[in-house]
Amino acid sequence: MNQDADHLIGLRDRGIHRLPVEHVAVDEIAVGFSPRTDGEDPDYVHALAETEGDLPPILVHRPTMTVVDGIHRLRVAAARGESHIAVRFFDGDRAEARLLAIALNVVHGRPLTSADRTAAARQILLAHPRWSDRAVGAVTGLSGHRISQLRKGTTADTAGHRVGRDGRVRPVDSSRSRERAGELLRSNPGASLRQIAAQVGLAPATVADVRNRLLRGDPPVPGATRTPTTRTTVPAASPTVPTVSATVPTVSATVPMVSATAPAVSATIPPPPPTALDARRPTPPAPRTSAPPPPPAPERLLRIFDSLRRDPSLRLSESGRNVLRVLSACTLVAQDREGIAAALPEHCKEPMAQLAHGYARLWTQLARELDAGEHPALSA
DSSP states (O other): OOOOHHHHHHHHHTGGGGSOOEEEEGGGOBOOOOOOTTOOOHHHHHHHHTSOSOOOOEEEETTTTEEEEOHHHHHHHHHTTOSEEEEEEEOSOHHHHHHHHHHHHHHSSSOOOHHHHHHHHHHHHHHOTTBOHHHHHHHHTOOHHHHHHHHTTSGGGOOSEEEOTTSOEEESOOHHHHHHHHHHHHHOTTSOHHHHHHHHTOOHHHHHHHHHHHHHTOOSSTTOOOOTHHHHTSOOSSOOOOOOOTTSOOOOTTSOOOOTTSOOGGGGSOOOOOOHHHHHSOOOOOOOSSOOOOOOOHHHHHHHHHHHHTOHHHHTSHHHHHHHHHHHHHHHHHHSHHHHHHHSOHHHHHHHHHHHHHHHHHHHHHHHHHOSSOOHHHHO
């Protein structure tokens, strides 16, 4: 079984949609792998049964012929008296099938309740205690802060290292790794962030934060006490700043006061040459006249998305499902924006930023076309 959360999310968002569709006898399929603590919803089955058109294929674990996703659709087929149902088969092991059942039910169909998500998160922490909070949250639809609360006091809270969504192992307490990164940056200012990150076991984004803290004269570990040596231990790559020549005559005691027309001494001293760290210092952003409004909370956006994906008029039409797939990708950004940014290679960040700015303008234009006024769902 692949132990990466990103692999599981990739299966959910892309992999299973590429699987071929087969038609299987309804009575050959068993029910299981449900993440719902309250079981099936007969009212939801009745509502689906009254809709027109074909329902999307269900996902079945081939080795056990057990439903991974689509129990209500299976019940609808039986209620309609249909002998066969459209099926996509998943060939992974049972443990991966259970995780996939959780991940799929988070993003479509009848939404999982908060209790369902919490129970699912506890199951994942029990099966994968070393998964990071963000990795578990990406699968269950809960925030990393909520996963951290559920982890406390359990066996999953004792591991010294955790596996992120990308499969990389990182320490829970990064203080020593940050200090080591600071030492490497001081001794070799020209080293790349990725080189240092690989040596100390941190993400490149974390090493970048350490570098910026050193440039400001702060300690590499947030919250640590600043020491007088913090600024002076970062070496400069250029020669030392030239000092005033020893041949400059000493001012005699009989020399009168400098007149108002005399040139300022400081104007004749050239500025020090830039150092290697100065060249790597990020360009400060242009000043803004006013701060942009904060984005809506991810939980609020998720609730709005949940209400949309429950709407049969979207779920049961091809165009509606395309819209929901786009919105599903947007929820991933809302839930793990920082993780996505940290996982990007350095050379991809600028083009990614250009895309994000462009898409943001298109989304803003679409929002204005849909509703010229304020969105009550986002401002409530």
